[in-house]
Amino acid sequence: MSIRALVYGDADPDVMDAGAVWAQSTTRALAAAGCETTLLLKARSTTDRLVEPLAGVAGVVVRRPYEESLVPDRGPHGLTPEQAVELITRLDGERRFDVVVLRGRRVAAVASHSETLAGRLWTCLADIPSGVADLTSSTVAELTDIALASRFLLCPSEELRGFLESAVPAACGRSVLLPPVVTTPGAPDAVSRPRVPLQLVYAGTFSPRRNTLEMTGLPAALAARGVPAELHMVGDVADRGPSDWGRRMVKALEDTPDVVWHGGRSRAETLELAARCDVALAWRHPDLDAALEPSLKTLEPGALGLPVVLNHTPAHEELFGADYPLYSGPGLDSVVDALARAADPGTHRAAAQRSAAVSAPFTLDQAVALLRSYLSLAFPSAPRGTNPRLPLKVVVAGHELKYLTRLVEHLDALPGIEVRVDEWEGLRTHDQYRSRELAAWADVVVCEWCGPNALFYARHKRDGQRLLVRLHRFELSTEWPRRLDIEKVDAVVCVSPHYAALARERASWPADKVVSLPSGVDVAQLSRPKLPGARYTLGMIGVAPSRKRVDRALDVLADLRRRDPRYTLAVKTRQPWDYWWVWNRPEERDYYERAYRRIQRSETLADGVVFDPYGPDVAVWLRRVGFVLSTSDDESFHLGPAEGAASGSVPAVLDWPGADTVYSRRWVHESPGAMADAVHAVVTGGRFDAVRAEARAEIAENYSMPRVLDAWTRLIVTGDRPEPVRPESGGPAG
Structure with a gap:
C-alpha cells in the first residue's frame, strides 16, 4: 500500500526561514520514506526558493492555492489557519491522505477540531511557549486538543519533548523526535586556516531578536582590535520590528563598510555562499536563549566545515560541550572576543571540528529512518492468518482497560482485524444488551481481569x-x-x-490452559539521554499500598547517604490518602505515618527524598533517575524497574517471590543492605554506563512493546502460545 501524505507549514514560501526549510526537508524526507507527498503552500510563490529543489523528487506534488485559485478571498499574507484547514479537508475529500503533517500551533489548533482529520494529524509543535510562565490554562487546553487529535507530535528536540510532556499529559506516548535536517551542497572541504580579512557570514531571518542590526557593527569593532573582517549577510528584511527598525536595518546593510548584503537567496545558493566564508554567526538576543528547538543556524555551519559563534546556554552546552571555544555573551564586546579567538588558526580548527561533529547526526537519512519507523507503527502489515476483506472480529472487555490500551490501539491499526470495546462501568456493572450483542458478534473475546466479565463471556461463548x-x-x-x-x-x-x-495451583486449572505473556515496555519512548548526576538518584514509582515497602527504599537510601550525601531518592507516586481503600485502613495509615515521620526527623533522609506528582510523564522523570527500585513484599511483574531499564537506569529488585522469573538474578538482591552495596559498587567502580546498557539490552530483548504486541497478536489470531521469558541467571550487578 502506498501511503499518501500532505505537508503544510505556516510559512511564507519566499522567505527561507525555519518554517520554509522545515516544509522543504519534511517533504523530501517523506518522499524518500516511500510516501506519495503533497506539499501545500501557504501563499503565492514568486521566487521558487522553496519548491525548486523539490522539482525532480519522485512522488512529490506541489499545490499552489493562489496560482490554482483553490480558495476565494485570498489575502496578501497567505492562507489563514481556517482557510488552510478547510482546503486540506477539501483536498482530502478528493483523494484521501493517510497522513497530514502540520507545522504551526495556530493551524494545528484549528485542525484539532476537525473530526475528519482527527487521528491522521502528525503535528510539529516548534512554536510552543518555552517557559512555564507562558503556559496559561488556555494554552495548555489548546495543546491538549492538538495532542488528542494527533497520531504523533513531532518534536525537534528532547528538551521540547520533555517540556511538552510535563506540561500536557495528553502528549505522553504521542511525542516522538524529528530533529531538523541539515542539508549541504556537498561534503565540506577540509578545514583550512582563517583568511585575512576574516570572512563572517549570517544567513536567515533579519530581526531585532536575531541581533542582525548589531551584527553590522562587527567589522568595525574587530578592526579596532586589529582583526580585519568582512561580514556577508544573506536574507530579506521581512521583519520590520519596532518603530523604524526595518529602515535602519536596510540602511546598515547597504551603507556599512565591509558589510556585503546578498539579499534573499535559494537555500542551495545560501549554503554555497556560506561555505566560502570562515565563521558563521548564530548570536542572538538573550530572549531566545530558552528556545527548545535547535536552530539550523547553529547546526548548518558544521556541515559546511565552519565554526559558529553562538550564545552560551545550557542547550548549546549539551550539543557543543562546556569547553567549546566560540561561545559569546549577550553584549557586542563578547562576540568580538569570540571572533578574535576564531582568527587564531588552532582555535578555528578545533571549533570547526566540534561544529562538524555536532551537525553530523542531523541528516536527511536520519529523518527518513525516523519517519519510516513512525510509518511502520502507524500502518502495520496485516498479520499472518487474517484477511483484510474478511476481518477477524475481536472484542476487548473489562471494567478498567488502561493496561491493555496499547494492545487495543495496535489491534485497531492492523488490517484484517476489527476491534470493538466492551467497557464495563464497574466489576459487575455493564450494559448487558451491548455485551450480549458483542458476544454474538465476536470471533475472539479478550477479557481484561478474571472477574464477572470473564464469567459472563464464558457463559455466552x-x-x-x-x-x-x-x-x-x-x-x-x-x-x-x-x-x-x-x-x-x-x-x-x-x-x-x-x-x-500460582494460577494453576490456586484455581486447579490444567497446565495447558495457562500461558505467560509479559507486560510490554515501550523502549523506543523511554530510551532518552540521562541528565547530569542521574547515577546518584534512586527512583521509585508508586508507594501505595504498604506492601510496596517504601521503608525498605529508605533503608537503602540511608545506607548510601552515609557513604556519599549526593545520593537521593525520587518518588513518583500518588499519596496513600489519594486511595480511599488504602487510607480507610488503620494499619495502612499507621505505616505511612511512621515512614513519613522517619523522613522528617532523620538528618540523613530529610533533604534526600523528593516526592514527585503521579502522572504519565514517566519518560521525562526517568531522565534524572539512575537506579529504579522494587522493594515490595510481592509483585506479579512490577513494570517500574523494567521501564527504568528501558530508560537507561539500572533495575534494583528485592527478592520478592518470582522476581527471578521476570528479572535476571544480577538485578535481584537479598536485602536492602545488599542492594545499597550493589548500587554503590556500580557508581564508584565507574561501571554505571556499561551496566545500564546491559540492563536496557535485556529489557529490550525480553519485553519490548513490539515483541509483546506481536505475541498477543499471534495468540489472538492463530492461538499460537508464546514461549515464556526465561531471564538469565547470574550474580548481582554490583
Whole structure:
C-alpha cells in the first residue's frame, strides 16, 4: 500500500526561514520514506526558493492555492489557519491522505477540531511557549486538543519533548523526535586556516531578536582590535520590528563598510555562499536563549566545515560541550572576543571540528529512518492468518482497560482485524444488551481481569469462538477464578511464569490452559539521554499500598547517604490518602505515618527524598533517575524497574517471590543492605554506563512493546502460545 501524505507549514514560501526549510526537508524526507507527498503552500510563490529543489523528487506534488485559485478571498499574507484547514479537508475529500503533517500551533489548533482529520494529524509543535510562565490554562487546553487529535507530535528536540510532556499529559506516548535536517551542497572541504580579512557570514531571518542590526557593527569593532573582517549577510528584511527598525536595518546593510548584503537567496545558493566564508554567526538576543528547538543556524555551519559563534546556554552546552571555544555573551564586546579567538588558526580548527561533529547526526537519512519507523507503527502489515476483506472480529472487555490500551490501539491499526470495546462501568456493572450483542458478534473475546466479565463471556461463548482471559494479582485472592468454567476458556494469560504457576495451583486449572505473556515496555519512548548526576538518584514509582515497602527504599537510601550525601531518592507516586481503600485502613495509615515521620526527623533522609506528582510523564522523570527500585513484599511483574531499564537506569529488585522469573538474578538482591552495596559498587567502580546498557539490552530483548504486541497478536489470531521469558541467571550487578 502506498501511503499518501500532505505537508503544510505556516510559512511564507519566499522567505527561507525555519518554517520554509522545515516544509522543504519534511517533504523530501517523506518522499524518500516511500510516501506519495503533497506539499501545500501557504501563499503565492514568486521566487521558487522553496519548491525548486523539490522539482525532480519522485512522488512529490506541489499545490499552489493562489496560482490554482483553490480558495476565494485570498489575502496578501497567505492562507489563514481556517482557510488552510478547510482546503486540506477539501483536498482530502478528493483523494484521501493517510497522513497530514502540520507545522504551526495556530493551524494545528484549528485542525484539532476537525473530526475528519482527527487521528491522521502528525503535528510539529516548534512554536510552543518555552517557559512555564507562558503556559496559561488556555494554552495548555489548546495543546491538549492538538495532542488528542494527533497520531504523533513531532518534536525537534528532547528538551521540547520533555517540556511538552510535563506540561500536557495528553502528549505522553504521542511525542516522538524529528530533529531538523541539515542539508549541504556537498561534503565540506577540509578545514583550512582563517583568511585575512576574516570572512563572517549570517544567513536567515533579519530581526531585532536575531541581533542582525548589531551584527553590522562587527567589522568595525574587530578592526579596532586589529582583526580585519568582512561580514556577508544573506536574507530579506521581512521583519520590520519596532518603530523604524526595518529602515535602519536596510540602511546598515547597504551603507556599512565591509558589510556585503546578498539579499534573499535559494537555500542551495545560501549554503554555497556560506561555505566560502570562515565563521558563521548564530548570536542572538538573550530572549531566545530558552528556545527548545535547535536552530539550523547553529547546526548548518558544521556541515559546511565552519565554526559558529553562538550564545552560551545550557542547550548549546549539551550539543557543543562546556569547553567549546566560540561561545559569546549577550553584549557586542563578547562576540568580538569570540571572533578574535576564531582568527587564531588552532582555535578555528578545533571549533570547526566540534561544529562538524555536532551537525553530523542531523541528516536527511536520519529523518527518513525516523519517519519510516513512525510509518511502520502507524500502518502495520496485516498479520499472518487474517484477511483484510474478511476481518477477524475481536472484542476487548473489562471494567478498567488502561493496561491493555496499547494492545487495543495496535489491534485497531492492523488490517484484517476489527476491534470493538466492551467497557464495563464497574466489576459487575455493564450494559448487558451491548455485551450480549458483542458476544454474538465476536470471533475472539479478550477479557481484561478474571472477574464477572470473564464469567459472563464464558457463559455466552459460541461454538468456534475463542475466549482469552488476562489474570492479574488481584483476582487470585477472589472466588472468580474458581467459578470460571475453564473448559470455555482457550487461554488464561498471566504476566509472569511465577503467577502462571500460582494460577494453576490456586484455581486447579490444567497446565495447558495457562500461558505467560509479559507486560510490554515501550523502549523506543523511554530510551532518552540521562541528565547530569542521574547515577546518584534512586527512583521509585508508586508507594501505595504498604506492601510496596517504601521503608525498605529508605533503608537503602540511608545506607548510601552515609557513604556519599549526593545520593537521593525520587518518588513518583500518588499519596496513600489519594486511595480511599488504602487510607480507610488503620494499619495502612499507621505505616505511612511512621515512614513519613522517619523522613522528617532523620538528618540523613530529610533533604534526600523528593516526592514527585503521579502522572504519565514517566519518560521525562526517568531522565534524572539512575537506579529504579522494587522493594515490595510481592509483585506479579512490577513494570517500574523494567521501564527504568528501558530508560537507561539500572533495575534494583528485592527478592520478592518470582522476581527471578521476570528479572535476571544480577538485578535481584537479598536485602536492602545488599542492594545499597550493589548500587554503590556500580557508581564508584565507574561501571554505571556499561551496566545500564546491559540492563536496557535485556529489557529490550525480553519485553519490548513490539515483541509483546506481536505475541498477543499471534495468540489472538492463530492461538499460537508464546514461549515464556526465561531471564538469565547470574550474580548481582554490583
